[in-house]
Amino acid sequence: xxxxxxxxxxxxxxxxxxxxxxxxxxxxxxxxxxxxxxxxxxxxxxxxxxxxxxxxxxxxxxxxxxxxxxxxxxxxxxxxxxxxxxxxxxxxxxxxxxxxxxxxxxxxxxxxxxxxxxxxxxxxxxxxxxxxxxxxxxxxxxxxxxxxxxxxxxxxxxxxxxxxxxxxxxxxxxxxxxxxxxxxxxxxxxxxxxxxxxxxxxxxxxxxxxxxxxxxxxxxxxxxxxxxxxxxxxxxxxxxxxxxxxxxxxxxxxxxxxxxxxxxxxxxxxxxxxxxxxxxxxxxxxxxxxxxxxxxxxxxxxxxxxxxxxxxxxxxxxxxxxxxxxxxxxxxxxxxxxxxxxxxxxxxxxxxxxxxxxxxxxxxxxxxxxxxxxxxxxxxxxxxxxxxxxxxxxxxxxxxxxxxxxxxxxx
Amino acid sequence: xxxxxxxxxxxxxxxxxxxxxxxxxxxxxxxxxxxxxxxxxxxxxxxxxxxxxxxxxxxxxxxxxxxxxxxxxxxxxxxxxxxxxxxxxxxxxxxxxxxxxxxxxxxxxxxxxxxxxxxxxxxxxxxxxxxxxxxxxxxxxxxxxxxxxxxxxxxxxxxxxxxxxxxxxxxxxxxxxxxxxxxxxxxxxxxxxxxxxxxxxxxxxxxxxxxxxxxxxxxxxxxxxxxxxxxxxxxxxxxxxxxxxxxxxxxxxxxxxxxxxxxxxxxxxxxxxxxxxxxxxxxxxxxxxxxxxxxxxxxxxxxxxxxxxxxxxxxxxxxxxxxxxxxxxxxxxxxxxxxxxxxxxxxxxxxxxxxxxxxxxxxxxxxxxxxxxxxxxxxxxxxxxxxxxxxxxxxxxxxxxxxxxxxxxxxxxxxxxxxxxxxxxxxxxxxxxxxxxxxxxxxxxxxxxxxxxxxxxxxxxxxxxxxxxxxxxxxxxxxxxxxx
Numbered sequence: 001x002x003x004x005x006x007x008x009x010x011x012x013x014x015x016x017x018x019x020x021x022x023x024x025x026x027x028x029x030x031x032x033x034x035x036x037x038x039x040x041x042x043x044x045x046x047x048x049x050x051x052x053x054x055x056x057x058x059x060x061x062x063x064x065x066x067x068x069x070x071x072x073x074x075x076x077x078x079x080x081x082x083x084x085x086x087x088x089x090x091x092x093x094x095x096x097x098x099x100x101x102x103x104x105x106x107x108x109x110x111x112x113x114x115x116x117x118x119x120x121x122x123x124x125x126x127x128x129x130x131x132x133x134x135x136x137x138x139x140x141x142x143x144x145x146x147x148x149x150x151x152x153x154x155x156x157x158x159x160x161x162x163x164x165x166x167x168x169x170x171x172x173x174x175x176x177x178x179x180x181x182x183x184x185x186x187x188x189x190x191x192x193x194x195x196x197x198x199x200x201x202x203x204x205x206x207x208x209x210x211x212x213x214x215x216x217x218x219x220x221x222x223x224x225x226x227x228x229x230x231x232x233x234x235x236x237x238x239x240x241x242x243x244x245x246x247x248x249x250x251x252x253x254x255x256x257x258x259x260x261x262x263x264x265x266x267x268x269x270x271x272x273x274x275x276x277x278x279x280x281x282x283x284x285x286x287x288x289x290x291x292x293x294x295x296x297x298x299x300x301x302x303x304x305x306x307x308x309x310x311x312x313x314x315x316x317x318x319x320x321x322x323x324x325x326x327x328x329x330x331x332x333x334x335x336x337x338x339x340x341x342x343x344x345x346x347x348x349x350x351x352x353x354x355x356x357x358x359x360x361x362x363x364x365x366x367x368x369x370x371x372x373x374x375x376x377x378x379x380x381x382x383x384x385x386x387x388x389x390x391x392x393x394x395x396x397x398x399x400x401x402x403x404x405x406x407x408x409x410x411x
Numbered sequence: 412x413x414x415x416x417x418x419x420x421x422x423x424x425x426x427x428x429x430x431x432x433x434x435x436x437x438x439x440x441x442x443x444x445x446x447x448x449x450x451x452x453x454x455x456x457x458x459x460x461x462x463x464x465x466x467x468x469x470x471x472x473x474x475x476x477x478x479x480x481x482x483x484x485x486x487x488x489x490x491x492x493x494x495x496x497x498x499x500x501x502x503x504x505x506x507x508x509x510x511x512x513x514x515x516x517x518x519x520x521x522x523x524x525x526x527x528x529x530x531x532x533x534x535x536x537x538x539x540x541x542x543x544x545x546x547x548x549x550x551x552x553x554x555x556x557x558x559x560x561x562x563x564x565x566x567x568x569x570x571x572x573x574x575x576x577x578x579x580x581x582x583x584x585x586x587x588x589x590x591x592x593x594x595x596x597x598x599x600x601x602x603x604x605x606x607x608x609x610x611x612x613x614x615x616x617x618x619x620x621x622x623x624x625x626x627x628x629x630x631x632x633x634x635x636x637x638x639x640x641x642x643x644x645x646x647x648x649x650x651x652x653x654x655x656x657x658x659x660x661x662x663x664x665x666x667x668x669x670x671x672x673x674x675x676x677x678x679x680x681x682x683x684x685x686x687x688x689x690x691x692x693x694x695x696x697x698x699x700x701x702x703x704x705x706x707x708x709x710x711x712x713x714x715x716x717x718x719x720x721x722x723x724x725x726x727x728x729x730x731x732x733x734x735x736x737x738x739x740x741x742x743x744x745x746x747x748x749x750x751x752x753x754x755x756x757x758x759x760x761x762x763x764x765x766x767x768x769x770x771x772x773x774x775x776x777x778x779x780x781x782x783x784x785x786x787x788x789x790x791x792x793x794x795x796x797x798x799x800x801x802x803x804x805x806x807x808x809x810x811x812x813x814x815x816x817x818x819x820x821x822x823x824x825x826x827x828x829x830x831x832x833x834x835x836x837x838x839x840x841x842x843x844x845x846x847x848x849x850x851x852x853x854x855x856x857x858x859x860x861x862x863x864x865x866x867x868x869x870x871x872x873x874x875x876x877x878x879x880x881x882x883x884x885x886x887x888x889x890x891x892x893x894x895x
Contacts, residue, residue: 007616014620033574036592041572048635049534050646052622053654055631062621070679080679081672097613103551103576104538106614118827119843139575153845262625262661268669274661275626352510359505366511 004087010097012087016067016078017113019263020170021226021256023048023059025108025143028165028221038139040102040109042165046143047108060111060145061101065089065127069115073172073183074270075231077263078115084265088117091126095133102142109143109165110134116149124152124160131163143221150186150194157194158218161201166221166253169194171246174239178232182270195250198223202251222253229283230276231260237297237307240286244297257283282309289316292347293340312402317343320380321398327380328388332362344376376401415445418490420585421563421596423448423482431478431494436466441498446490470500471507480525481518483560492518528559533568535640536580539608548591550577552605555643562587566594611645618646624657625664694723694808697801701774707797709775709790714739719770719805727767727884728811730802732820732853736785739776744769749855753817756854756870760877767884768809772824773798795824803844813839813884814846815876818853826850837876839883849883851876 004012026046033039048057066088067078077084089097098110112130114123127146134140144164148157161167169191173179176188198219205218225246227239243255259275266272286309289295293316303318304310310318320327320343329338331353339350352370356362363384368374379391379400391397416430434444478493486492496518500506509515532555542550551573562585569578570589579588586600632650641647698718704710717734720743737747745753757764773794778785790798802824806814816822823829825842835850842848852873860866 007613010613010616011620014617018621018623032571034571034592036574039573039575041568043568043571047530047534050618050644051632051636052618053629053632053650053657054623054626055628055635056623057635058618058621061617063617072676072680080676083670083673100610101614101617103549103573104540104608104610104614105536105553121841121843121845122827125841153841155845259626261623262664264664265667265670266664272665274665277626277628355508356511360509360511362511369513369516370510 006093006097009087009089009093010063012085013064013067013089014062016064016084016115017062017111019077019258019261020062020111020113020147021056021258022145022168022224022254023057023062023111024145024166024221024224024254025059026221027253028143029217031141033139033141038141039099040140040142042108042141042143049106049108059108060143061098061107061109062111063089063094063097063113065094065112065114065123065130066117067115068117070118071116071183071185073186074267075172075182075228075260075263077265079267081267082265091130091133094130095138098134098142099138099140102140107142109140109145111145111147113147114149120149120151121153121156124149124156128156128160128163131160135163145221148194148198150190154197157197158201161198161205161218162216164219166224167198167219168224168226169198170226171242172226172228173232174227174229174234174242175232178234182231192249195223195225195246195252199250223250224252224254224256226256226258228260229257229280230273231270235307236279236283236286236309237301239283240290240297240301243287244290247291255287257287278311279309282311282315286315294337295319295341313398314343316341317376317401324392324397327392328382329380331367331381331383332357342377342380344373344380346371413443413445414439415447416490417447417449418482419449420560420598423560423563424479427482427490427493428478431497432468434494435468435497435501441491441495444491444494446494447487448490470497471504474500474507477518477522480522480564483525483564484521485559486521489521492521525559525561525564528557528561529565529568531640532557532561532565535636535644536569537611537644538578539605539611541606542577548575548577550579552579552581552603553643554581554602554605556639557582557584558639560584563596566596570594615646615649619649619653622653622657624653624660627654627657627661629654697804697808701801704774704801706800707775707794709773709777709794712778713775715742716774717742717744717771717776718774718801719768720744721764721768721770722766723768723809725766725768725809726812727815727880728806728809728813729767729769729815729817729880730821730825731769731771732818732855733771733773733790734776735787735855736776736778738771744771748858749853752854752857756874757877760874760881762877762881768805768811770802770805772802772821774801790820792823795820799824799843806842806844806846811846811884813880814842814848815880816848816850818856821853822848822850836872837879847883849876849880851880 024046026044028042030042030044032041046059048059050058052058067084068086068088069078070080072079072081094112101107102109112127114127116123131144131146134144145166145168146160146164148160148167148169150169171191172183172186179186179188202218205215208214227242229239246252246255257280259277259280260273261275262272286300289300290297299319300315301307303315303322309315320341329342331339336350336354339345339353340347349370349372353362356366361384364386367383378386379388379397382388418426418430474497481489481493496514506512506515510519536553536555538551538553540549541552562580562582566587569580574592577590580586581600581603584598586597588595588597701716701718704716710716717738731745734744735747735749738744754764773790777788777790777794779788814825816825819829819832822832822835825848826840827843832850832852836852838850840848840850852869854873857866857869857873860869
């Protein structure tokens with residue numbers, strides 16, 4: 001086979017990596033290179049260096065080490081039965097590319113993933129070697145995210161966690177049955193064991209030794225995972241139940257939902273659909289309500305009988321419309337927990353309300369200036385100079401928020 | 412009488428703070444002050460106040476950080492808005508937390524604009540290399556057009572980030588140079604002619620390929636990456652084309668008929684099946700299962716399969732090559748001439764054969780008949796890989812602390828590597844399944860050596876390795892692993 005140029009390898013291996021949604025570079029340990037001996041910094045908040053026309057942020061150089069893979073997962077562009085062109089980067093090529101891109105301020109760091117070649121250990125050990133070279137040889141202090149391979153040896157995972165900011169392992173699909181069906185070589189139990197192992201290693205890296213010395217930090221930006229939405233028959237309740245379990249069991253920083261998207265040379269086992277982008281968006285909204293707004297899982301999923309979220313309106317609004325008896329709420333007296341449940345109020349708005357109402361009475365215009373989306377919220381609140389009166393209980397309230405009905409096409 | 416205060420473009424934060432402090436300590440109300448930067452003409456009747464020693468002013472610290480951001484806004488009213496707020500805060504300190512107050516809300520919005528502009532600058536500056544890439548300190552330059560005066564407050568971010576290189580960011584307003592780690596600012600530099608950079612092409616390649624044409628969300632992209640920044644970003648040139656061809660590309664993917672899997676798939680999957688032993692019975696059933704094995708053609712010519720032998724809770728598993736003539740007849744491992752050499756060296760090394768599990772990489776004897784004798788043949792890769800099914804099952808059931816690989820075939824079966832044994836002996840490698848594997852010679856190698864000195868040396872080496880194996884299996888302290 002003719003030798004591929006670096007450019008064609010980059011084209012093949014970034015194309016193969018784009019189905020991983022994560023591109024976060026935030027929440028790691030603070031560090032910089034003011035000492036002049038290294039390159040890179042990390043200041044807590046992530047930076048998106050560009051946006052692709054798919055609306056996704058480009059923060060990291062997201063590539064595969066190789067897209068050769070011995071597994072045959074139906075949803076994956078790199079499965080062994082696919083005829084996409086294959087390529088493989090050498091360790092040094094990835095190291096140089098990362099450093100050169102970083103110096104030109106294109107990226108925050110590297111997100112390295114790989115197809116499984118030869119054996120899981122061999123693949124993981126090459127990935128660890130890339131991270132080690134970046135850290136030790138190039139003194140790179142930017143962000144590194146490594147996709148770990150579930151059945152790789154524990155020592156490799158441990159070294160990976162000491163070198164990288166974030167580790168992730170994809171659970172792939174919302175239920176074990178679907179994983180076994182569409183990813184026959186992967187074992188859901190093994191994936192969970194690997195996540196458990198990362199959590200244990202991260203927890204134990206917090207314990208000081210008897211002399212009070214802190215051990216080196218293990219994956220300071222935590223671990224994350226990804227679930228493909230819409231490839232199998234799971235409904236949103238199953239998806240969210242799985243993610244609440246993952247957040248609780250393995251202290252995940254994020255569960256990414258990735259709408260199943262058409263891939264080149266798709267498998268006949270999984271017919272292509274147009275990606276359910278709106279469903280993906282609603283799942284992220286529900287995920288946020290569960291983690292930051294104090295909602296319980298069944299409060300969100302009980303809104304519709306089929307266990308899926310309402311696609312026309314957001315889950316918080318859906319909940320509020322079902323519980324109109326609790327509204328309107330007085331912004332000058334309601335508890336924090338209840339303020340968080342008002343549609344159109346975010347966490348920041350609620351905090352601003354709480355600080356200001358300590359010393360004065362809030363009016364409708366104040367809420368506007370504090371960043372509340374009053375178009376949504378006004379049916380559910382009372383404030384100085386504003387009462388929704390009959391609006392809260394009006395029969396057409398839902399219709400005010402839902403998108404207008406669409407005329408079906410004749411053809 | 413109106414006083415005019417001029418705040419310079421470089422160092423505006425400190426200059427405004429000093430001026431505001433001075434005015435406030437003299438009790439000058441905001442209506443009596445006009446503000447401007449050094450690019451602005453002053454009023455006809457404005458006078459410059461004599462500098463005075465400011466007294467101490469107390470204000471909430473969140474106002475200090477608010478002011479430190481708002482001074483960089485491009486609103487000509489910024490300095491006077493800040494001074495108005497500072498004046499009001501003296502009598503109404505609670506105002507600082509009030510997002511409902513219109514003036515405060517305006518200042519907070521301006522603060523947010525500046526933060527966003529700083530953030531976009533951190534994200535969208537694109538450097539080109541202007542020096543020698545092999546120089547100890549490489550140098551880079553960028554041309555950027557920020558919306559607000561954000562170069563100065565953002566320069567430290569780049570200083571923290573690019574500690575080991577020289578860089579400069581030139582803008583129509585204030586430009587910054589970082590040489591040897593020190594920052595220098597300058598104003599009104601012309602737009603430079605930066606040299607081409609080959610990495611831009613790679614970056615554009617990356618940008619084009621990381622885009623998924625099946626999920627077009629142009630609005631989401633543009634709200635985060637407004638068009639005003641596009642002219643200085645090399646990747647932005649491809650955006651119109653990517654958008655216009657996306658629907659057709661997505662359609663083509665959906666309409667393409669499923670293809671037949673490539674030829675190598677069967678090969679890969681066969682290899683995988685060989686790699687993973689899914690034999691899951693209890694260890695007591697293993698010998699019987701090995702006896703019925705027909706995974707490779709060797710079973711047809713050998714007398715019998717020879718399974719491993721020894722305690723199933725052993726800390727050490729020793730793996731040889733394959734049964735020989737004697738082993739094939741008796742159905743036990745290591746009982747022929749090589750087995751006798753092994754026993755002798757093991758005794759000297761303090762290894763008790765009854766405490767270890769001993770087996771072979773290949774369970775059937777491979778030979779060519781010659782007259783009345785059977786001549787040993789080295790098993791080929793396919794036979795080794797087929798038989799790894801059983802070896803892996805044995806290792807899984809015994810789960811030893813250390814595996815000793817004797818000879819090239821055992822080393823290949825356990826680590827997958829066929830590299831030269833004399834270079835690897837005495838070192839611990841990682842096996843295919845993650846176990847620690849110590850490499851040494853096969854005892855039959857000693858039988859084949861005719862040179863006496865070399866033979867003595869090899870025996871000594873084997874003895875050292877066996878002793879090391881006993882130690883490591885008892886206490887796997889820190890196995891030496893070759894640094895890859």
